[in-house]
Amino acid sequence: MNSNPLPELPAQTVTLRTGRAVDRLTATAEKAKQYAERARSTNTRRAYRADWDHFAAFCDSHGLIALPATPETLGLYLTDLAETGYKAATLQRRLSAIREAHRIARHTLDTGHPAVREVWRGIRGVIGTAKTPKAPALGTDILAMLATLGDSTAGQRDRALLLLGFASALRRSELVGLDAGPGQTPGDPAGHGWIEFCDEGIRIQLVRSKTDQQGEGRSIGVPFGVHPDTCPVAAVRAWLDHAGIVHGPLFRPVGRAGTIRLDRLTDRSVALIVKRAAEAAGLESATYAGHSLRSGHATTVAMNDGDERAIQAQLGHSSAEMTRRYIREANIFRRSSAGKLGL
Known part of the structure; x- marks a missing residue:
């Protein structure tokens, strides 16, 4: 059997004359390892570990060596995934996870070998690499979703989450990673920042994000809405007052009896809330996901001729x-030359 766990960073051998120096340097090496692990997001590390476990299980069941893996073994694994019905994006991520595991263990993995390169090229040619995007939740969709929410504890939470998520264009992990104030959950790997109320609305301070693993941080402004019923600032304030939250995670699980837990929602919960609200509004829930709030913000602003640079700044995109991509999708019909055919 070849049950290979995802390898840890290699231990650092330190030999000094004083025991105290060894202890101090050992502690420093451990801290360096922790910093190295933070180079990738929590979700990425979790996905990589699950991907490695899947590859190791495949090797176990076929009597193959997972670490170090031969190009032929990797080619067989990719073929098995493709034949099982996995998408190209999943294969690409698992290939990255296997490559990362070999790098950490200081083993060479030749992904340029024909047994890998040609198989991977053929798989992409057959199953394709295009992603099937989820539908953006446009402004009209958000209004329809909000109309289905009641005044229950879960209803008020969902209203605040939908409106803040739509107005801020945060990623779902960033949205659920917010706290009710600064410095409230230090050391929480799922924490991404906090909110602060101000004269202009809500200031969101992100301390890290998917594209900011170095922790430079950025501020996002969410102004007061024009209409009281759809104002994201008012909705968040109402949720905090109703839930009595002054410290800790902003968005939390709510039990069937209306009991509010102390932990924070997971990023998957955002997708479930969006899908549930979409279904209640008579929309095709399967086409929506947690990302629909973020993409819906960008698409709605673009449809209303919003400034491209303002959209980019709000979404925190590093490249225009x-x-x-959102702007092209928003203008696909308005800019189509087919509209000039006179049909």
Whole structure:
């Protein structure tokens, strides 16, 4: 059997003359390891570990060596995934996870070998690499979802989450990673920042995000809404007052009896809340996901001729090309030359 766990960073051998120096340097090496682990997001590390476990199990069941793996073994694994019905994006992520595991263990993995390169090229040619995007939740969709929510504890939480998520264009992990104030959950790997109420609305301070693993941070402004019933600032304030939250996670699980737990929602909970609200509003819930709030913000602003740079800044995109994907989708019909055919 070849049950290979995801390898840890290699231990650092330190030999000094004084025991005290060894202890201090050992502690420093452990801290360096922790910093190295933070180089990737929590979700990425979790996905990589699950991907490695899947690869190791495949090798176990076929009597193959997972670490170090031969190019032929990797080619067989990719083929098995493709034949099982996995998408190209999943194969790409698992290939990255296996490559990362070998790098950490200081083993060479030749992904340029024909047994890998040609198999991977053929798989992409057959199953394709295009992603099926989820539908953006446009402004009209958000209004329809809000109309289905009651005044229950869960209803008030969902209203605040939908409105703040739509207005801020945060990623779902960032949204549930917010606290009710600064410095309230230090050391929480799921924590991403906090909110502060101000004269202009809500200031969101992100201390880290998917594209900011170095922790430079950024501030996002969410102004007061024009209409009281759909104002994100008022909705968040109402949720905090109703729940009595002054410290800790902003968005929390709510039990069937209305009991509010102390832990924070997971990023998957955002998708469930969006889908549930979409279904209640008579929308096709399967086409929506947690990302629909973020993409819906960008698409709605673009449809209303919003400034490209303002959209890019709100979404925190490092490149304008990523932002332009939303803008192209928003203008696909308005800019189509087919409208000039006179049909």
